[in-house]
Amino acid sequence: MAANYLCNPKASGTTLGTDVQTELNQVRRHRALPLIEQYQWIAGAAAFANPVASLDLLATATINAQLVVDLGAIYQQQFSLEQAKTVMGNLAGQMVKLGLVEMASQAIAPLLKSHALTYVAGGTLQGISAAYLTQIAGLSLVEYFEEQSLNPSVGSNFKIDRWVEKLKAVFAANQRTEVLRSWVKQGMRRLAPESSRAATASQH
Numbered sequence: 001m002a003a004n005y006l007c008n009p010k011a012s013g014t015t016l017g018t019d020v021q022t023e024l025n026q027v028r029r030h031r032a033l034p035l036i037e038q039y040q041w042i043a044g045a046a047a048f049a050n051p052v053a054s055l056d057l058l059a060t061a062t063i064n065a066q067l068v069v070d071l072g073a074i075y076q077q078q079f080s081l082e083q084a085k086t087v088m089g090n091l092a093g094q095m096v097k098l099g100l101v102e103m104a105s106q107a108i109a110p111l112l113k114s115h116a117l118t119y120v121a122g123g124t125l126q127g128i129s130a131a132y133l134t135q136i137a138g139l140s141l142v143e144y145f146e147e148q149s150l151n152p153s154v155g156s157n158f159k160i161d162r163w164v165e166k167l168k169a170v171f172a173a174n175q176r177t178e179v180l181r182s183w184v185k186q187g188m189r190r191l192a193p194e195s196s197r198a199a200t201a202s203q204h
Contacts, residue, residue, distance in 0.1 A: 021150055024149075025149060028075055046063060046130070061085060063134070067134070071141055071142065072084070075145035088137075098168065108132065108180060112125055124188070127187065128191065139170045141166075143169075143170060147162075
């Protein structure tokens with residue numbers, strides 16, 4: 001009768017390992033999310049302070065590269081700052097090529113225009129867009145690291161193409177109007193608090 005309770009040791013070990021890794025990833029994500037938030041507003045503030053005609057992701061490349069280094073440390077993936085800069089440079093190029101930068105700006109701009117006092121602050125659109133795209137990059141990297149940890153067969157070499165796939169999925173999930181509207185409000189409070197208060201007061 002005891003044989004009825006036997007199971008495949010290899011399969012059991014795999015399941016146990018996956019369960020432990022999933023729990024570990026939850027702990028890691030809990031550490032990663034505040035880090036992403038910190039860096040997204042640093043990048044947003046940099047773009048806000050130095051606005052250009054079109055959003056230049058390379059202007060925040062060093063900031064985003066440090067995010068890659070720090071997230072990699074959480075997920076036990078080591079990157080030098082130079083390696084991270086290369087990775088982020090490639091990702092920035094893919095964002096432009098896929099039209100994500102333009103789509104983000106086009107989606108955010110109308111929501112800012114509804115707050116005229118805020119919109120006239122020259123760098124607000126660039127700042128909020130830069131922060132938004134930094135968050136998308138960070139969240140997609142977390143998704144990539146989590147997938148890699150659960151699938152050892154994927155290998156330890158960093159695969160930019162797979163990260164881009166994660167990036168597109170995370171970007172699509174965050175393009176809903178209600179998500180963007182909440183994001184714009186948060187960005188206004190962070191990057192243009194005086195204009196945000198004035199816009200809020202004008203609505204009463």
